[in-house]
Amino acid sequence: MSNWFSLNKDAVLKQLATTGKGLTNQEVRQRHSKYGRNILPDPPPVPLWKILFRQFADFLILILLLAAVVSVFMHEWRDAIAIIVIVVLNGCLGFFQELKAEHAMAELKKMMLMSSQVMRNGERTMLDVAELVPGDLVFLEAGERVPADIYLLSASDCLVIEAVLTGEAAPVRKKTGTLAENTPLAERVNMLYCGTVLCNGTVTGVVVDTGGHTEFGKIAELTGSTPEEPSPLQLQTSQLAKKLGLLGGGLCALIVLLGSLQGFPIKNMFMFGISLAVAAIPEGLPAVLTITLALGMKKMLTKRCLVRRLTATETLGATSVICTDKTGTLTKNEMTVTQLVVPEPFFFNQDIVRVQGTGYTPQGAILLQGENASTHKDVRQLLEASILCTHAGIEQKLGQWLAIGDPTEAALVVAGKKANLTVKNLVGDTQTVGEISFDSDRKRMSMAWQRTNGIHLYVKGAPEMVLDSCTKVNLQGKPMPFTPDQRQAIIEQNKKMAAEGIRVLAVANRALPNTGLPTDTWEQELTFLGLVGIIDPPRNEAAAAVKAAHSAGIQIAVATGDNALTAGAIGKAIGLKFDKVITGTDLDNTSEDELQQILQGKDTLFARVTPAHKMRLAKACQTMGKICAMTGDGVNDAPALRQANVGIAMGQKGSDVAKGAADIILLDDSFSSLVAGIQEGRRQFSNIKKFIWYMLCSNFGEVIILTAGLFLGWKVLVLLPVQVLWLNMVTDGATALALGFENPEPGIMNKKPRDPKAPLLSGKAILLLGGIGLYKAVFILWVFYQHWHVLGNRSESGLLIAQTMALTGMVVFSKINVFNFRALENPLNKIGFFSNRFLIIAVIMTFLVQIAAVYTPFLQNYLSTTAIPVHYWFQLAGMALPLLIIGEVYKTIISRRTPG
Numbered sequence: 001m002s003n004w005f006s007l008n009k010d011a012v013l014k015q016l017a018t019t020g021k022g023l024t025n026q027e028v029r030q031r032h033s034k035y036g037r038n039i040l041p042d043p044p045p046v047p048l049w050k051i052l053f054r055q056f057a058d059f060l061i062l063i064l065l066l067a068a069v070v071s072v073f074m075h076e077w078r079d080a081i082a083i084i085v086i087v088v089l090n091g092c093l094g095f096f097q098e099l100k101a102e103h104a105m106a107e108l109k110k111m112m113l114m115s116s117q118v119m120r121n122g123e124r125t126m127l128d129v130a131e132l133v134p135g136d137l138v139f140l141e142a143g144e145r146v147p148a149d150i151y152l153l154s155a156s157d158c159l160v161i162e163a164v165l166t167g168e169a170a171p172v173r174k175k176t177g178t179l180a181e182n183t184p185l186a187e188r189v190n191m192l193y194c195g196t197v198l199c200n201g202t203v204t205g206v207v208v209d210t211g212g213h214t215e216f217g218k219i220a221e222l223t224g225s226t227p228e229e230p231s232p233l234q235l236q237t238s239q240l241a242k243k244l245g246l247l248g249g250g251l252c253a254l255i256v257l258l259g260s261l262q263g264f265p266i267k268n269m270f271m272f273g274i275s276l277a278v279a280a281i282p283e284g285l286p287a288v289l290t291i292t293l294a295l296g297m298k299k300m301l302t303k304r305c306l307v308r309r310l311t312a313t314e315t316l317g318a319t320s321v322i323c324t325d326k327t328g329t330l331t332k333n334e335m336t337v338t339q340l341v342v343p344e345p346f347f348f349n350q351d352i353v354r355v356q357g358t359g360y361t362p363q364g365a366i367l368l369q370g371e372n373a374s375t376h377k378d379v380r381q382l383l384e385a386s387i388l389c390t391h392a393g394i395e396q397k398l399g400q401w402l403a404i405g406d407p408t409e410a411a412l413v414v415a416g417k418k419a420n421l422t423v424k425n426l427v428g429d430t431q432t433v434g435e436i437s438f439d440s441d442r443k444r445m446s447m448a449w450q451r452t453n454g455i456h457l458y459v460k461g462a463p464e465m466v467l468d469s470c471t472k473v474n475l476q477g478k479p480m481p482f483t484p485d486q487r488q489a490i491i492e493q494n495k496k497m498a499a500e501g502i503r504v505l506a507v508a509n510r511a512l513p514n515t516g517l518p519t520d521t522w523e524q525e526l527t528f529l530g531l532v533g534i535i536d537p538p539r540n541e542a543a544a545a546v547k548a549a550h551s552a553g554i555q556i557a558v559a560t561g562d563n564a565l566t567a568g569a570i571g572k573a574i575g576l577k578f579d580k581v582i583t584g585t586d587l588d589n590t591s592e593d594e595l596q597q598i599l600q601g602k603d604t605l606f607a608r609v610t611p612a613h614k615m616r617l618a619k620a621c622q623t624m625g626k627i628c629a630m631t632g633d634g635v636n637d638a639p640a641l642r643q644a645n646v647g648i649a650m651g652q653k654g655s656d657v658a659k660g661a662a663d664i665i666l667l668d669d670s671f672s673s674l675v676a677g678i679q680e681g682r683r684q685f686s687n688i689k690k691f692i693w694y695m696l697c698s699n700f701g702e703v704i705i706l707t708a709g710l711f712l713g714w715k716v717l718v719l720l721p722v723q724v725l726w727l728n729m730v731t732d733g734a735t736a737l738a739l740g741f742e743n744p745e746p747g748i749m750n751k752k753p754r755d756p757k758a759p760l761l762s763g764k765a766i767l768l769l770g771g772i773g774l775y776k777a778v779f780i781l782w783v784f785y786q787h788w789h790v791l792g793n794r795s796e797s798g799l800l801i802a803q804t805m806a807l808t809g810m811v812v813f814s815k816i817n818v819f820n821f822r823a824l825e826n827p828l829n830k831i832g833f834f835s836n837r838f839l840i841i842a843v844i845m846t847f848l849v850q851i852a853a854v855y856t857p858f859l860q861n862y863l864s865t866t867a868i869p870v871h872y873w874f875q876l877a878g879m880a881l882p883l884l885i886i887g888e889v890y891k892t893i894i895s896r897r898t899p900g
């Protein structure tokens with residue numbers, strides 16, 4: 001059925017056979033088997049032929065294919081076949097690796113499941129949205145993504161962004177009611193549609209359609225997945241590869257020309273040109289990079305970071321400033337009400353009420369001067385107002401009490417329960433008559449209820465945002481004028497509690513004459529009922545993570561909506577190095593230059609900020625050339641998350657809007673996971689650098705050998721084109737990929753963040769690659785010369801052995817040389833010779849494959865190789881081993897003196 005919007009509330013509930021108590025487990029089971037799970041159909045997978053085709057659509061591969069075609073014309077059949085076989089093999093390798101990467105991505109997507117508040121068996125509970133069935137009653141708050149198609153039963157101040165369905169970016173106001181049969185989708189204001197986003201207000205509704213039957217499900221089947229944009233690093237490397245390809249191409253054209261002018265046979269020169277081009281082109285680089293990044297996303301999961309964009313990890317690794325919020329990231333977000341400041345005992349005896357118990361377990365005494373105060377009239381009024389201004393609840397799962405919804409509100413519900421006060425026993429099953437929702441700009445919220453003696457508004461929020469609207473104070477159950485002294489005493493008490501790191505809410509109420517009053521006049525002339533002090537201790541691991549960030553040269557800027565003193569106390573407790581706390585109001589009076597001055601060097605603490613301030617901070621950091629990782633959770637945080645270099649949303653307390661805007665989702669909300677993610681980002685970047693250097697080093701050696709051979713006037717090729725291809729395949733593929741698995745180097749978090757603009761190949765690196773390349777070239781040329789000229793007497797058979805020796809030598813040198821690139825700054829013994837088992841396996845495999853190339857007749861035929869005595873291998877290894885010394889000398893002398 002698709003015209004739910006044209007029915008009235010009772011008809012919808014009747015059709016769906018549901019009541020205000022929600023469905024029972026039995027009904028849910030039946031509906032699950034009838035309608036299936038509430039999941040969207042998978043978008044059509046990318047056809048396999050497309051993935052396969054992609055492997056060959058590369059510019060560099062096309063050059064090789066061209067070479068094969070020319071070889072055919074020149075009747076060099078063997079070369080042509082070999083080139084094609086190797087290109088196909090390489091392509092297949094890329095194909096399977098890409099399939100693996102796609103699979104890893106699909107698994108990640110599955111992790112992005114969400115949960116919703118649902119009524120089941122008469123109780124509110126949190127459920128995975130996949131469990132929803134038609135007939136379920138759901139409760140949604142601002143920031144949540146609508147999990148199914150929903151008919152509205154009640155809505156307060158509800159605005160929804162329906163761009164995914166209608167393309168309209170402006171929020172649409174939704175309200176209950178019945179609409180005409182022919183109302184178009186965009187005007188169905190009594191419905192919420194799956195995939196749209198609730199950006200303001202709260203709603204209760206009944207699920208009418210799920211999964212593929214929803215409006216979004218129907219179109220999701222049509223649209224496929226959108227391809228991922230390449231990361232800057234991918235672009236940078238593919239450009240590098242292209243440049244090298246062009247350079248190689250140009251170089252070989254020049255050499256072919258020169259050679260021909262010198263009288264070399266044109267055919268030889270042509271074959272030489274192909275060899276050179278093949279040698280210069282790092283064919284495998286783009287594929288290895290993509291695969292490493294995709295597998296890296298999986299690795300990030302082990303650090304509790306869900307990466308949504310391939311670009312994010314490498315940028316995270318370069319982070320120089322973390323803009324983080326406090327609540328839930330630096331603190332546990334396990335709120336417990338511990339103090340109540342109730343006006344009467346406070347003004348007269350300076351006594352505050354203590355609430356005992358921990359966490360969300362609804363047990364604990366409420367004491368005033370050691371005596372039970374749960375029956376104290378004013379205490380009850382304060383708690384009553386607090387819980388009548390909440391949407392949250394608590395539930396017991398596996399013996400543990402957990403918060404459903406906002407932890408601050410759940411803490412109030414728990415405090416209420418300790419005095420036997422619940423929303424249900426206060427207002428039964430009635431619904432609110434109105435609400436002004438919480439948002440981090442207003443920092444307060446209000447809910448209006450129809451009570452037996454009229455409509456009452458309950459307000460709670462940051463004291464700074466509530467006290468100004470209070471004209472009266474509740475003393476022994478009666479609203480009395482709020483004197484300036486009393487107000488001042490409350491402000492002082494708020495400061496005192498905040499300085500102890502306590503989160504303070506002010507609570508107030510008023511009678512509303514009727515709900516026809518415009519909502520912007522509701523929160524006036526309030527009666528102050530008291531302060532509620534909530535503790536939210538720092539996370540155990542926060543101090544260590546702050547220390548780790550500091551030694552990694554990362555600056556921390558806390559931007560919290562909480563009070564300056566509370567923020568300051570928490571900041572000190574976790575070891576932040578800041579001078580003073582800057583408030584949102586201070587920020588408003590600060591110029592851009594002054595802000596940049598503030599953000600220079602030290603940690604900073606910004607309190608009572610709004611999302612707009614966060615946006616300003618991100619921009620200021622970027623203008624200063626810093627790489628800014630910004631965390632956020634609220635609906636309004638989305639623009640700042642997009643602005644920052646890396647936007648990070650909280651997996652647990654974050655709104656779906658923030659998650660949708662973020663590059664990374666922190667699964668456990670913890671700051672320490674963020675720092676671990678940065679370490680992982682640094683590791684991945686440094687490993688990428690390692691395999692790029694390694695690949696270029698191998699290619700450089702090949703180019704020198706080939707060119708030198710020509711200029712020495714030997715008139716024969718040191719390596720045949722097919723041999724160079726073979727060499728690239730065995731040196732670049734698996735071995736390079738294995739370098740991507742290196743563990744983080746010791747001290748990786750004791751260095752300053754890298755300069756994101758620094759080129760991949762520094763001057764020092766070129767020196768290293770050049771040095772190693774030259775060393776290799778000299779020895780291989782010498783070996784070739786020995787076997788061809790001295791021992792082989794320039795004979796055909798001598799050439800065969802010499803080329804086999806050169807090829808095998810290159811493999812042996814490369815495999816020994818790869819150990820130089822395992823760590824760019826640390827000596828090999830510090831990282832452990834066998835610590836990367838993938839590399840060891842890759843090296844062993846390469847040797848086995850090379851043995852096959854030298855000793856099996858089939859490969860001998862295709863690669864133009866011949867069997868060589870075993871001791872030749874050891875001679876080659878003996879020549880290659882000193883390479884490791886070159887690497888170690890480089891690390892001690894050059895690299896460690898000027899790291900980076």
Ligand code: ATP
Binds near residue numbers: 325409439444445
């Ligand atoms: P952070 O920005 O570090 O996550 P925060 O949770 O304190 O910290 P906000 O959610 O913007 O930031 O809250 C700002 C202030 O609003 C809080 O300090 C508190 O005083 C008040 N507040 C928070 N939650 C509620 C709520 N559910 N109802 C009313 N007021 C609230």
